Amino acid sequence: MLDQAQILRQMANGKQENLRQDTKIITVASGKGGVGKSNIVVNVAIALQKMGKKVLIFDADVGMGNDDVLMGFLPKYNVFDIIFNNMEIDDVVITGPYGVKLLPGGSGINRVYEITEYQRNKFLEKLTSLKDLDYIFMDTGAGISKRVLEYVSCSDDLIVITTPEPTALMDAYSLLKSVVNFKIKDNAKVIINRTVEMKEGKDTFDKFRHAVQNFLKIDIEYLGNISEDKKLMQAVRLQQPVIISNPTCDCAKDIQVIANKIIGNSTVNNNLGVQGLFKKLMNIFS
Ligand SMILES: Nc1ncnc2c1ncn2[C@@H]1O[C@H](COP(=O)(O)OP(=O)(O)O)[C@@H](O)[C@H]1O
């Protein structure tokens, strides 16, 4: 009988028909918490889905997730039900605006460290049954943990979120430093959130890029800025993604520009795809 690891390896080698080569996996991380990762992931994902792309959000802040709250869901199940209760991924994934999919990470749960290798493999095996997706967004938690770095290493692209505040920029820099030091990636895309004027985004990015080029010897790409907008705060309180509740407000327009840019970028997919993801995950978990 094949063990789980062997089964996964076979899948990673392309023996699973469901998988699509060109699914782009994007990890969104920040270093500092509270800079807007979850709101950006949810709204950008909806914007992409609205433009005809098929998008899954994996709330990878497992045990502390809140993407479901931002989307106004009270999910019955979450990733822990796949891992501990043997549920199927399709029964746990919920469908949001325009058909965007969410795999909830569960909140108020601290069983993260109880997950055995067998359970993790089983979960990954189930993840491979996901079909026909253009993008998977992994919304990570705060901090520069081994777990966050693992997600980065499993993805095609890393998007770093920061605000113009020096504290957030320092943590974004530290995140990139770890990514470079561990040779996980030599590029990243950056979004400057909560800008009070358009110019602040590009100015902040240019300074940040200068430091990153000088000291980390890598280049980064500017994906855009998102305006400080009280409509976003109101949307969070209403538990409605701002791109749905207020599609013409400043931050929703900025989010749309970023979504367009992500689609434009997709042509330079490095083809890691879902199969590549599982190859990498195998390296991490085996
Ligand atoms: N562009 C913005 N304009 C106004 N408030 C924002 C903006 N981005 C984020 N916020 C505020 O920051 C809070 C935290 O955002 P969140 O997406 O949960 O951050 P993270 O996932 O990085 O912890 C939001 O609930 C909102 O109040």
Ligand SMILES: [Mg+2]
């Ligand atoms: Mg978050």
